[in-house]
Amino acid sequence: MSNDSVSQSGTAEDAINHSGKEDPFTVDVEQKALDNAHLMNDTVRNFVWQGITVVVKDHKTKEPKTILENIEGSVEAGEMCALMGPSGCGKTTLLNVLARRDVSSEAKIDGSASVNGNNPSLGAFRRLSSYVEQDDALIGSLTVRETMHFAARLAHKNTLTKTERMRRIDGLIESFGLRQQANSIIGTPIRKGISGGQKRRVSVASQLITAPKILFLDEPTSGLDSAASFEVISFVKEVAKRNNLIVIASIHQPSTSTFQLFDKLLLLSGGKSHYFGTVEGVAPQFETMGYPVPLHTNPAEFLLELINIDFASHQEAASNRLQEIQQSWIKSPKAVELSAHVDAAATRAEPLSDTKPSKRNFPIILMTLVHRSFIKSYRDLVAYGIRVAMYTGLAIMMGTVWLRLKTDQSAIESFTNAIYYGGAFMSFMAVAYIPSYLEDHATYVKDRANGLYGPSVFILANFIIGLPYLFLIDVIFSVIVYWLGNFQPTAQAFFTWIMWLFLDLVAAESLVVLVSSIFPNFVISLALTAFANGLWMSVNGFMVSPKLLNVFWRYVFHYIDYQAYVFQGMMVNEFADRVYSCGSGCHCMFQTHMVDQCSFSGLAVLEQYGYKAGRTGEWAGILLAIVLGLRLLGWTALWVRK
Template sequence: MANPVYTSIPSCSSSDYSRESSIQSSRPLYGNREFSRELSLEEALPVEDDDAVVENPMSPIFQYSLSLKQNALEIERRPSRVRTMSTKQAAYAAGPEVQPLSGKSSSLQDPRNMQHHAGLPKRRAFEICIQNLTYKVKVKVKEKGQKVSKEKVLLNQVTADARHGEVLAIFGPSGSGKTTLLDALAGRIDRRSLEGTILVNGKPLDNKFKRISGYVTQEDALFPLLTVKETLMFSARLRLPESMPHAEKEERVDLVIQQLGLRNCANTKIGDDKVRGISGGEKRRVSIGVDVVHDPPVLLLDEPTSGLDSKSALQVMQHLSMIAKHGRTVMLTMHQPSYAILELIQNTVVLVQGNVIYHGPQAGMVNFYSDMGYIMPDHMTVVEYILESAEKISDRPKGVSKLVEYYHDTRIAMKDEQIVVHPAIDRPVPYATSFFNQAVVLAERNMVNVLRTKQYFLARTAMMVVGALILGSLFFDAKENEVGVRQRQSFITFALAFFLFTSSQTLPLILSERHIFMRETDRAAYHTSAYVLSGCLVLLPFQFFMASVFSAIAYSMVGLKASFAAICFFLLSMFLVLAVAQALVTLVAGMIPDLIPANDLLQAFLSFSLLFSGFFIQRTAIPKYWLWMHYTSPFKYPYEALMYNEFSHLKSVIWFNNEDSFDVLSGLALSRVRPWRNVGIMTLIWFTCIILFYCALKVNGKLIRH
């Protein structure tokens, strides 16, 4: 009696999916098709006097409840469901081994033909069991003109499980908690904020899960200047074992490119609003590629097909289905799947306002509703129908709670058997590759990005040349007299300000990388320290180059001290100033993720640091309570060192029209400066900024909700 529209959907061949037959047996209880044509699902759910309706075997609610109970009984029968988790934990902890992904399409048809893909290790299969998962947040709401704190339940007693070899799709209207559920599984919600249990092969979810799972989020976070192939290749080099030969990694990347339909744009840059690149749909597929290239045994995807046309969406789903067929566990969220896509989904969860209103085989969904007597319109898939109905129901007072109540009634049998779970013990996350390999790959990626970032390389070099020419011509050939001393002092101070202030232009670039860093470290692609180290080291040659360009032009034009040692010292100091400036910008970006406040803070700090450098007001004249600003100013140390470098040989400059002589360093209270100590302090400031940046990323750079 199934709706003809759905007869084409094959019931799952697995014996687990015997739900269809079990549901058939309930039909004699309710066979009034005429009634069903008149009522939609949401119409059938009464708002008042529901208990009476439930007792009536002819009532749709009774049928709904009955179907859920049958579903629950079937869930109990399924070998890997909640009950068996408790008794077979040891067996699950071991987990069956499944085949590595093979590139040969023939192998997709018959698992026995699956070929071993050389470098990829055999994978353990993973099963995820979610039990009574509840997540609440505190929100501020306005009540009678006053702000009060209230609890909002984002997930309410969610119980579901995902098994290897299947695609589990989470459906639900917008805001129903799909992303929240995936975030909870991905370890992005602080475990202390979650009630209930998440078991992975019978063991509580812990840090290790980050390593074995890929999480494709709704937002694409990719480097715009890398090509599709480069993006996937860097991901492969970070996440596949180091022992795997480079050629095999390349082969694997080519396979992913082919399977995700990215061949035509493999060598096109990703792009962004400024750089023309691949389309939005292609970006979505690259994001998926980044997280599937290392073949994780568990794959979580938040709306992987959003923004894709129907052909691309089907292609992506076929790829995910193939991944699942090879024994991986695939969980995804989705809106409005087509008929063809529905056929690729085996298991489903339907969420409404954080509550599960259906969990079971996709094939059973059709019967679940048709057994209740509803005929779904021809133009709709069962999911569209359920979601549309659910949205209408949720608008009614107590609408959702009635659905949920009935659903929970069906789970009584399961509630009897509670699993005793010990708290997860978080151990250090295991990484696929060594720290050294991570640092090298990240440095290489940074290098490619810097070389392709015109504003960093070309524009910065041009700025150095123009800046040096302007300063050089303004203070050209400074003499060794009072005016010359003032010129040299002004040149040194302005050159420092120029170096420090212009470095803030890299702030948006660093901030734009932040999301990529968080996504990658969230899935344990590399150590934070490898990222910090590679980021700082890779820029040093560029900074040295910039300092050299500036010094080569300006030093000779102004006519600073003509000695090899003095020139080298000047160059070294200017290079260190650029390095410190960059480290400061990076630190601010690590502490404050928003561009405007980060930039404001940086500019304010630099302005006041310049004020306290000793140029505008000498140390001896600074009030004691402001001395700390003088000592923490990144301008102070290079300013003093460069002044000493320049004037140490000019013990007495002729002052006031040959009438007096003047010891410049004593006059400026700089005679006790030790230039090499200042160089040491600048290096220490650079190092401290890097360490603080690392700490800021450790504290702020985690995708954790509380």
């Protein structure tokens, strides 16, 4: 597919809104789009698959289990094909195989799928196609227009100018009936956004902005009522017909009106094909098999009930009936005709247009992701707003509990407790970042599967956008706690405190990214992150002095505990250059050279823990290495989880 053909595809159509009126701002480019329309339309004429068989190992019996068996079909440009069948019949598996997505690490896949009789490379195929997940992986704090804008900017095949990109976005917003919602946010747990049906339309439209020629939809009507389902599918059909787009969708129990919008139907049960052909031809076909569709009955519901044996009271009879239907289909003239057509289409190769990706600049993609994250970060309270409020509340609580501590030996323990509590709980409360990161992660998984960008730029953008907010949290917390608590009152000590807490927050957020990348589930990520922080709090040197910590915990966990370096760094910052009085009676708890002055140096406190001054740079360097290590491990987790 040539870049020119892709960049101009759909521009003429985008010049006409949903009501059929021309947009006066797009008339000047309409003729240019018409001149290139044949290039777009000729890119993909058909998509054919044959002999698709998927075998996995049954976890219970350890024997091979066939998920799909010898499935074939053919869809032409401008057609919509429904994959329909009872739950567990293999619809999503087939959709993933056709879309060249991972099915299972242990699955054995046979068969082939061709585009115009060609077998394009994975990269070329992904540039020709897009996949819309069953769940709407959208960033809730972005508006509809912003969602589509960023999708267009991130696209591999995007060579549009800014003006052309905005025209195409406006055209799709019109085509999908989203004009009134264009500037509404998608919706967050705190702020209500657009409806479920509108979210589905945004999901589809944001994939169409990249001008694909094959669109895969996984349960596009899931969770929608019949009216919203019809609304979504009708908009997709309109765009597919207008742009010669091939649409393949898995769908579960559609209404009659929604069912009739599809051009073709593949009926699956038990991993086997029981019909493939036009939607209009399915009722006559089953009538010839002895199963006529009753009058005033939804044909989709009738067919699903007929081939679903999971709830049959007589399993053996239902199984025999299903086998009879499948054999009748295999022997039918339509099945024979389909096989002949598939064989001919698969061997009649037609050249595909150049599908090499346009060269994209890594910094441009990075800036786009940072821009998107920036909008989310200040608009979505879950991202950082709630955390700022939590840390501010914690600071006020700490500052008033540890209020104006005295510089005598009676306050030594209180100073030490405050340092431990502040650093440890600043780190622990980073779990509040998990929901926000999981939303970003879901968007990343969708974008990566569609070939938009990889883990490197995602991890880097995530790291960059967090730094200013973490620094703001650090400063707010420190300004309140440090001066209320009467920690060492020098500018150098104050800014050193800020440095340690900032590194603490960055490391804690890096741990959240790592755990949530390995286990992208809220409950699991929350539990594991909390456990890890509890472990760090136990071995950081406060609960048990590093000198007394047993060798296992010291060498396995203490030296990689970022809280340990923060704690000892803040301890040195407070005690290294400060003198404390022994109080009335001059019974000094530490015997130093200043005992005759009824005071002692804070160095004695550090000696009790085994800490030495002058290692700030070394400890800060180790902390930075831990942050880098956590981010690299997070990147590795994303890279491995393809």
